[in-house]
Amino acid sequence: NAGVMQNPRHLVRRRGQEARLRCSPMKGHSHVYWYRQLPEEGLKFMVYLQKENIIDESGMPKERFSAEFPKEGPSILRIQQVVRGDSAAYFCASSPPPSGSYEQYFGPGTRLTVT
């Protein structure tokens, strides 16, 4: 059973370009969360999605950031017109449908560097 997959693992973008980060949840998991981790800091929640539905985007900046989790394919976190402050590790986590199981399992992360 493959774990949570993320790609790319490392992404370098120049200021003003777009970054697309992909996340495939564990098999059987229908809930995806995106978190951002700045260097030497904890993880901060950004957005929570189910298939074709954004459940909670309260942690995501209103400008330049968007997320989706289509019926088919991975969840995508999109950052338009990147700035140096967007440099961080972006982790997604997945969890199973509500069934009494609360665990969230993390992917390996995408390390975004904006030059």
Next chain:
Amino acid sequence: GENVEQHPSTLSVQEGDSAVIKCTYSDSASNYFPWYKQELGKRPQLIIDIRSNVGEKKDQRIAVTLNKTAKHFSLHITETQPEDSAVYFCAATPSGNTPLVFGKGTRLSVIA
């Protein structure tokens, strides 16, 4: 919203000694408290968790205690080994399928 405080930010122990990391939370509705271990450049790994209907949970050398009245929970690692060196994060959330609120992490160094 929920706020999680974690202490200490760094901790050094001799191999074989015990390590204790403490967290407090603010939202009395929180009832799920996981702990994650993150090695340098790697993903956070769930190592143990506890729900509010339980006061203590143990898994080999790792244990977690929860005091709901005082709104704090702690991670205990006994007989520490060099491979326990990592950053440990506590988190809290009201229920399953809700976002986790993390503490800022504790960098544990186990000195051989």
